[in-house]
Amino acid sequence: MVEWQPVILSIKVASISVMFVFFLGVLSAYVMRSTDIPGKAALESFFTLPLVLPPVVIGFLLLILVGKQGPVGILLKEYFDIQIIFTQSAAVLAGTVVSFPLMYQSTKAAFEGIDKTLEDAARTLGASEWRVFWTVTMPLSWPGLVSGLVLSFARTLGEFGATIMIAGNIPGKTQTIPLAIYFATESNDLVTAGMYVIIISVITFSIIFGLNHWKGKNITLH
Amino acid sequence: MLTVDIKKNLSDFTLNISFAAPNKTIVLFGPSGCGKTTILRCIAGLLKPDEGSITSNGTVFYSSQTATHLPPRVRNVSYMFQDFALFPHMNVKHNIWYGVKTLNHQANQLYEKLITLLKIEHLPHRTISQLSGGEKQRVAMARALMAEPQILLLDEPLSALDAQSRYELQDELKRLQEIWNIPFILVTHSPEEAQAIGSEVLFLHRGQQVSEPPPSWNMNGNGKTTRSSFQYFY
Numbered sequence: 040m041v042e043w044q045p046v047i048l049s050i051k052v053a054s055i056s057v058m059f060v061f062f063l064g065v066l067s068a069y070v071m072r073s074t075d076i077p078g079k080a081a082l083e084s085f086f087t088l089p090l091v092l093p094p095v096v097i098g099f100l101l102l103i104l105v106g107k108q109g110p111v112g113i114l115l116k117e118y119f120d121i122q123i124i125f126t127q128s129a130a131v132l133a134g135t136v137v138s139f140p141l142m143y144q145s146t147k148a149a150f151e152g153i154d155k156t157l158e159d160a161a162r163t164l165g166a167s168e169w170r171v172f173w174t175v176t177m178p179l180s181w182p183g184l185v186s187g188l189v190l191s192f193a194r195t196l197g198e199f200g201a202t203i204m205i206a207g208n209i210p211g212k213t214q215t216i217p218l219a220i221y222f223a224t225e226s227n228d229l230v231t232a233g234m235y236v237i238i239i240s241v242i243t244f245s246i247i248f249g250l251n252h253w254k255g256k257n258i259t260l261h
Numbered sequence: 262m263l264t265v266d267i268k269k270n271l272s273d274f275t276l277n278i279s280f281a282a283p284n285k286t287i288v289l290f291g292p293s294g295c296g297k298t299t300i301l302r303c304i305a306g307l308l309k310p311d312e313g314s315i316t317s318n319g320t321v322f323y324s325s326q327t328a329t330h331l332p333p334r335v336r337n338v339s340y341m342f343q344d345f346a347l348f349p350h351m352n353v354k355h356n357i358w359y360g361v362k363t364l365n366h367q368a369n370q371l372y373e374k375l376i377t378l379l380k381i382e383h384l385p386h387r388t389i390s391q392l393s394g395g396e397k398q399r400v401a402m403a404r405a406l407m408a409e410p411q412i413l414l415l416d417e418p419l420s421a422l423d424a425q426s427r428y429e430l431q432d433e434l435k436r437l438q439e440i441w442n443i444p445f446i447l448v449t450h451s452p453e454e455a456q457a458i459g460s461e462v463l464f465l466h467r468g469q470q471v472s473e474p475p476p477s478w479n480m481n482g483n484g485k486t487t488r489s490s491f492q493y494f495y
Contacts, residue, residue, distance in 0.1 A: 160346035162333040163305050164360030164408050174359075178350045 041234040044211055045219040049239070052127065052215060053195040056134035060191045063135070064142030065184070069172070072150050090140035097136055098204025105132065105205065129206040130213055134195035141194055142187040149183020150176065182254060189250045193243050263412055263444050267303055267313035267323070269468075271296060276468035279313075282412075282444040286435070288459030289448045292475060296468040297448040298343075301414045304446065305340045306333035317412060339410035343417045345401040347389045353400050354385035360408030368407075375403045378437070395426035402433075406441065415447040419454055431457045 067086060071079065089097050105112045105123045115121045123129050153176060161171045177184075199217040206213040208222060216239045223232035266279040276296040280287070289297045302308040304315055306322065309330050315322040321329050322336055339360070347356050357375070361368050376382050379399040384392065392400065398418060405413055418434070419427045435458055438445045449455050455462050464471050 154346070156342050156344065156346045157348060159305075159307050159333075160340065160342060160348075161359065162307065163336075163338060163340040164404070165334045165337070165362060166359075167334055175348060 041231055041238075042210075042219070045214050045216050045235070046238055048127070048130075048213075049196055049215040049217075050242075052130045052134055053192050055131045056138060056195045057188055057192045059131070059135045060138050060142045060195075061184075061188060063139060064146045064187060064191075068143055068146035068150055069176075071147070086143050087140050089137050090144075094133075094137055094198065094200030094202075095204060096200075098133060098201035101129075101132060101136065101201060101205050105129070124205055125207045125209065125213060127206070127213055130198075130202050130215060133201035133205055134198050137198055137201055138191035138194040141190045145183050145187025145190065146180065149180035149187075152183065153179045185253070186250065189246055193246055196239065196243060263304070263315075263317045263446070265300070265304060265313075265315050267300075267310035267315060269296075269299060269303065269308070269310045269312075271299065271468060274467040276300070276310075278463075278465070278468070278470055280463055280470070282446060284442045284444055285460035286438050286445040286447055286458050288455040288462045289446065289465055290450070290452070290455045290459075290462050290474070291465030292450055295465045297450075297465060298416055299468075301340065301416055301446065301448055304412065305338050305414055306331055306336050307340075337408070337410050338412045338414060339405035339408050340414045341401050341405050341416065341418050343420065345397045345421075347392075347397060347401055347404070349389050351389075352385065353381070353387050353389070353392070356389070356400060357385075357403045357407050359404060362408075371407060371409070375406055378440075379403050379433070393426075394422050395430065398422060398426070398430055399433075402437070406437070411443055413441070413443060413445045415445060417449055417451075418447065420449070420451065427454070434458050 071083065071086075076082070102124070103109050105115070107113075107116070107122070107124060112122070112124065115123060121128075123132060157179070158171050158175050161175045162168075166174065197217055198215070199221065202213075202215060203218060203221075206215075208214050208218045214222075216235050220232045220235045220239075223229075223235065262284075263282040264280075265282070267276070269276040273294075274296075276299055278296070278300060289300060291297055299308060303310045303323070310323060310325070312325045314324040314326070316324075317336075317338075320331075320336075321327065322331050322338075323329060348359065351359070357372065358368075376385070379402060381396065381399050381403060384396060384400065389397065389400075398421070402418075415434075419430055422430065431454065434445070434447075447454075447458060462474075464474050466475065
């Protein structure tokens with residue numbers, strides 16, 4: 040029997056994750072682009088790691104970090120009385136980490152695609168770096184940023200490995216669509232699993248289709 | 262008055278140049294890759310020289326001695342880039358107003374004056390992609406002057422234009438310089454352009470100022486020798 044709770048939760052988790060990912064992706068791509076810090080290449084590889092590591096490994100590492108005995112977990116408990124593990128926040132954290140590289144890479148590519156002369160022109164016209172960023176860099180990177188957002192959203196929606204490691208599978212609390220599919224299949228309820236598969240496929244297809252449509256329209260406009 | 266006395270190591274040679282620019286059009290003439298654009302970028306603050314100083318009307322833009330390097334935004338130097346660098350996501354009006362510090366009646370007057378002088382009254386709401394090469398040049402000029410600069414740098418401002426627009430705009434550049442009465446530093450490798458616009462010409466070769474013009478100086482567009490003499494400019 041299909042419950043709507045996993046669907047709503049999946050969309051909620053993906054939406055919140057995408058907000059974090061947007062901020063973190065743009066910030067790190069901007070910092071990496073405008074500064075020449077030592078160890079930049081290593082940092083760059085580190086940022087891409089969640090894309091190539093198996094999600095379950097990411098989940099394991101996060102568990103070590105934010106689990107009850109983990110350094111971050113202990114700090115959060117002690118100073119803020121917060122426990123992340125096995126909550127919706129953990130699902131958001133897992134989603135954010137696994138989709139971060141997609142946002143980072145898209146933003147980086149978008150920033151690299153900007154004609155640097157335009158930013159220089161803004162500087163010579165008296166604009167501060169902050170103004171250059173908001174009036175030139177961001178508007179011109181927008182198509183790339185939207186791609187990154189959409190890909191991150193779709194990635195988080197389908198997240199399984201890291202989520203089950205740190206958020207668990209608590210029906211009504213942390214059960215997202217992929218977890219619901221897995222456990223319905225495991226209990227031989229193939230109809231329910233199939234329904235969830237259809238729902239997530241329709242959502243993901245609509246998002247990607249919408250993005251391509253928007254991009255196509257944008258390209259013809261310019 | 263702008264004074265430039267800088268050194269900068271480039272990949273093939275060392276740029277070493279010293280000149281003073283009064284309120285006239287100074288042309289930096291030389292072949293591609295001789296360091297002309299690097300000089301403009303150093304004056305604008307987009308590049309840092311290795312040594313020397315750049316001052317304008319008493320303000321030190323750059324000095325290796327006092328470790329001063331003002332960022333471009335406070336230099337009040339407008340730069341007209343070779344491909345104009347107009348913001349493609351803004352319309353003509355927003356481009357022109359980008360460098361205005363305070364929105365007041367005076368700025369409005371200047372805007373009206375500029376669009377009339379440059380004959381672009383009919384363009385304000387157009388997007389950049391709808392402009393011809395000549396129109397882009399005029400809009401870029403309006404944007405540069407709208408920021409009320411104390412120096413205007415022009416990097417091959419006419420090279421992207423057809424012959425007809427080039428002739429028209431050469432005259433306009435001269436006229437605008439007379440009206441604004443600030444140093445215009447113009448970079449070009451076209452002898453015609455240099456002779457038509459420049460009050461003074463500096464010949465550059467591999468980052469150094471040279472007294473003799475290169476052979477290309479006396480060639481016209483067809484590669485034939487012309488009778489014009491660079492002496493006229495000194």
